[in-house]
Amino acid sequence: MKPAEVRSKIMRAVPRKNTKPEIYVHSLLHELGFRFRLHNKNLPGTPDIF
Template identity: 60%
Template structure:
């Protein structure tokens, strides 16, 4: 198998739903007693977790795929770099548009990054704060 074939096979295995980071958040939210819907296609961006009664949604983003500014998100592709830079830029625009549309229709949003999920205590506090308290859309990171 050539390097291109191996890379192609690896990329096909990357999932957009039911990823390990998403499962971590789902298990913790459920353990905290919160019930949710998954991947509502009728909402902009098909949020990973939807809490309809609370009018809140959570996106669980992979750092590389969504262009986070952490070490994992800032990795430079070794091959086909122009393609990947353009793809990640499109993803960031698409994500921003979906968040804006959700907020404009009265939904509270939270974006969790893959790198934030290592500290389960902190993640638990973030989820509890987001799901039980009023959430300031303009500065959610200040309330974490």
């Protein structure tokens, strides 16, 4: 396999949304009274929380 193919295979296996650390932070923010939205595609860099 070419290095680019190997890298592509690895990156496909990486979860993009709702990872355990992300869910923990969402719960903590909600518990502290913050309201937020997730994964906005319209902002530069597509932040997880905004």
